[in-house]
Amino acid sequence: MAAIRTARDRARAELTREIKGEARRQLGEVGANGLSLRAVARELGMVSSALYRYFPSRDHLLTELIVDAYNAIGEAAENADPGPGTAPRRRWLDIWRAVRGWARQHPHEYALIYGSPVPGYRAPEDTIAPAARVATALLRVAGSGPLTPAHPGPPLPPELEEQASRLAAGLGADHSAADMARLLITWTQLFGAIGFELFGQYVNVVEPADAFFDYLAASMADLVGLPDDGTD
Amino acid sequence: MAAIRTARDRARAELTREIKGEARRQLGEVGANGLSLRAVARELGMVSSALYRYFPSRDHLLTELIVDAYNAIGEAAENADPGPGTAPRRRWLDIWRAVRGWARQHPHEYALIYGSPVPGYRAPEDTIAPAARVATALLRVAGSGPLTPAHPGPPLPPELEEQASRLAAGLGADHSAADMARLLITWTQLFGAIGFELFGQYVNVVEPADAFFDYLAASMADLVGLPDDGTD
DNA sequence: GGACTGTCAAGAGCAGTGCTCTCGAATTTG
DNA sequence: CAAATTCGAGAGCACTGCTCTTGACAGTCC
Numbered sequence: 001m002a003a004i005r006t007a008r009d010r011a012r013a014e015l016t017r018e019i020k021g022e023a024r025r026q027l028g029e030v031g032a033n034g035l036s037l038r039a040v041a042r043e044l045g046m047v048s049s050a051l052y053r054y055f056p057s058r059d060h061l062l063t064e065l066i067v068d069a070y071n072a073i074g075e076a077a078e079n080a081d082p083g084p085g086t087a088p089r090r091r092w093l094d095i096w097r098a099v100r101g102w103a104r105q106h107p108h109e110y111a112l113i114y115g116s117p118v119p120g121y122r123a124p125e126d127t128i129a130p131a132a133r134v135a136t137a138l139l140r141v142a143g144s145g146p147l148t149p150a151h152p153g154p155p156l157p158p159e160l161e162e163q164a165s166r167l168a169a170g171l172g173a174d175h176s177a178a179d180m181a182r183l184l185i186t187w188t189q190l191f192g193a194i195g196f197e198l199f200g201q202y203v204n205v206v207e208p209a210d211a212f213f214d215y216l217a218a219s220m221a222d223l224v225g226l227p228d229d230g231t232d
Numbered sequence: 233m234a235a236i237r238t239a240r241d242r243a244r245a246e247l248t249r250e251i252k253g254e255a256r257r258q259l260g261e262v263g264a265n266g267l268s269l270r271a272v273a274r275e276l277g278m279v280s281s282a283l284y285r286y287f288p289s290r291d292h293l294l295t296e297l298i299v300d301a302y303n304a305i306g307e308a309a310e311n312a313d314p315g316p317g318t319a320p321r322r323r324w325l326d327i328w329r330a331v332r333g334w335a336r337q338h339p340h341e342y343a344l345i346y347g348s349p350v351p352g353y354r355a356p357e358d359t360i361a362p363a364a365r366v367a368t369a370l371l372r373v374a375g376s377g378p379l380t381p382a383h384p385g386p387p388l389p390p391e392l393e394e395q396a397s398r399l400a401a402g403l404g405a406d407h408s409a410a411d412m413a414r415l416l417i418t419w420t421q422l423f424g425a426i427g428f429e430l431f432g433q434y435v436n437v438v439e440p441a442d443a444f445f446d447y448l449a450a451s452m453a454d455l456v457g458l459p460d461d462g463t464d
Numbered sequence: 465g466g467a468c469t470g471t472c473a474a475g476a477g478c479a480g481t482g483c484t485c486t487c488g489a490a491t492t493t494g
Numbered sequence: 495c496a497a498a499t500t501c502g503a504g505a506g507c508a509c510t511g512c513t514c515t516t517g518a519c520a521g522t523c524c
Contacts, residue, residue: 005492006492006493007491007493008491008499008501009493011501012500012501014237023267031348033265037481038481038482039481046503047502047503047504048481048482049484049485049503049504049505050501050502050503052483053500053501053502054483055485057482058482058483067426075270110345111348114431114433115347115348115349116263116343116430116431116433117431117432131433150382151454153450153451154447154450154451154454156447157443157446158443159442159443159445160443162415163438163443163444164404164439167438177390177479181444181447182451184444185421185448185451188421188425188428188448189417189424191374191424191428191433192420192421192424192425192428193424194428195423195424196424199346199347199349200349201346201363201423204360205399206395206399206416208391209393210391211388211389211395212389212392212395212413212416214389214391215389215413216420218385218386219251219385219414219417219455221364222385224381236471238521239520239521240471240472240519240520240521244471244472268509268510269511269512270511271510271512278474279475280510281474281475281476281512282471282473282474284511284512284513285471285473287470289511289512290511290512381521390517
């Protein structure tokens with residue numbers, strides 16, 4: 001990566017940051033659908049066409065915000081992990097809570113990455129690595145010791161056995177296919193629950209969802225077989 | 233409800249149906265964001281302003297489509313249930329598959345009801361009863377016999393205990409709070425998994441998700457404690 | 465039967481959108 | 495210093511949801 005040289009480059013980098021910042025601010029207020037390039041430009045005192053010197057289209061700007069959001073929620077998860085010195089269930093719960101906390105603080109950004117995709121929008125390559133950070137953090141905890149699920153669970157269909165093995169290998173994790181499948185369940189559960197809470201499905205059901213969420217995190221720790229350490 | 237009387241009323245009812253039909257068709261093609269009143273009117277050979285005689289705003293039209301979608305997925309779940317004469321795990325799996333099947337056939341409608349809500353849009357009262365139909369169908373299966381979870385699971389926080397009891401009472405179900413909490417987990421899991429599949433999170437993970445989904449349904453049947461009957 | 469009333473589709477128009485193109489000015493480069 | 499590049503501004507296109515007015519029609523009351 002070349003260092004910033006000329007004054008023009010410097011101004012360009014700064015303006016790019018400002019545009020993204022203002023866009024993120026508006027995203028938090030009006031959501032992805034309501035994000036308007038003209039409004040961003042207006043707020044920055046420029047004209048809309050000038051924005052196209054920095055982002056070739058609205059989708060490109062959105063993509064950058066998506067990558068940022070994946071990184072932010074992933075970083076929240078990583079920072080919440082107290083590390084290998086701590087009991088696994090404690091780490092697990094801390095990460096779950098941090099992910100939920102970030103989502104509740106940034107509902108529109110969460111919707112951007114885990115809600116229904118913007119129609120016609122296809123996630124580019126840049127997003128897949130940042131998107132994996134939360135899952136990786138959870139996987140780290142699960143891989144820190146032996147998994148001892150209380151219940152063997154249903155048998156794995158051959159197709160799933162193969163997918164789970166390949167996935168574990170691809171991630172460099174030495175979990176069995178059954179362990180991996182159980183981890184996939186908990187991964188789905190984490191974001192399913194946050195989505196339900198944020199998108200209003202828990203209204204009149206389990207709202208506020210704080211207690212249910214903790215219970216859910218503990219249940220999923222049971223399911224993957226994190227060793228009991230008195231955290232709950 | 234008064235019967236349709238005059239020719240004018242008849243024409244009005246028919247046009248209302250036609251508008252909704254065309255809107256649903258376009259929804260399936262371009263998604264909720266892309267749904268344009270002008271395009272609907274154009275396709276119907278009328279002018280956009282005429283639509284406002286039938287639906288006071290775009291949001292009102294969307295709301296009707298949302299109610300329809302909730303009813304459609306609920307009906308799919310209900311129709312898939314072979315009924316009390318069949319083994320509970322069989323019924324459970326059939327319902328899960330039907331819900332997923334409907335979602336895959338109508339991804340945009342699914343996104344409309346279980347994706348991120350359209351910004352600034354607040355679900356009106358009319359949607360809550362239809363929205364409960366899938367959950368009710370699953371609850372019926374769980375209530376058809378004794379639940380015997382293999383694993384007691386973590387203790388319920390007092391707040392959740394109270395919420396779950398109130399929820400069971402409100403639904404006229406005689407499940408314990410712990411059973412109810414476990415059912416909530418599976419309910420979340422069902423829609424979490426479908427959302428992940430539809431919105432692309434399972435790409436390069438467990439795609440195709442058929443095997444994983446069946447495994448997931450069985451795991452959740454285990455979790456709620458549906459009696460084993462050799463279905464898996 | 466004729467007048468009245470409410471309903472209807474159509475059209476023009478407003479304020480907003482994403483995006484493209486051109487033009488003159490500023491800045492960097494050779 | 496001159497050439498090349500980059501920049502912001504502005505006009506303009508095709509589109510959106512929505513409002514208001516206009517003129518035609520149907521149903522109803524006298």
